[in-house]
Amino acid sequence: LSLADSADFDFLGDENGDYTVETWANFNTTASTDVIITQYEDSNKYWGLYHTHNGGVRFLSVNGGTTSIDISGGEIIENGWHHLAIVKQSLQFGLYKDGLLVASGALTPGESYSPF
Numbered sequence: 001l002s003l004a005d006s007a008d009f010d011f012l013g014d015e016n017g018d019y020t021v022e023t024w025a026n027f028n029t030t031a032s033t034d035v036i037i038t039q040y041e042d043s044n045k046y047w048g049l050y051h052t053h054n055g056g057v058r059f060l061s062v063n064g065g066t067t068s069i070d071i072s073g074g075e076i077i078e079n080g081w082h083h084l085a086i087v088k089q090s091l092q093f094g095l096y097k098d099g100l101l102v103a104s105g106a107l108t109p110g111e112s113y114s115p116f
Contacts (some may be wrong), residue, residue, distance in 0.1 A: 014018060020088075022083065036048075044062065057103075072103055092106050
């Protein structure tokens with residue numbers, strides 16, 4: 001599924017805003033890296049929720065070519081549905097798989113984190 005770009009997807013630019021991005025995912029194979037959800041402007045400015053082989057679920061945000069946040073955990077089991085969520089509260093990020101926190105991280109206060 002691909003959607004046209006919209007300012008509605010530029011929520012990462014709000015350093016102090018709170019939000020949750022969530023989805024359900026089911027993979028036939030976990031032998032590679034798979035994109036689950038992403039908002040991609042170019043190779044220097046994007047965010048995404050991925051599955052990485054032997055690394056589990058990964059949330060990555062790159063802004064101006066610099067990684068703003070990169071957290072991962074919670075391996076996916078093939079042929080089973082999983083509820084995945086990224087929760088942002090202030091500068092803190094939590095990555096959840098099936099309701100359990102599998103990774104967390106934080107932005108540095110005052111870090112350049114402009115909207116897309």
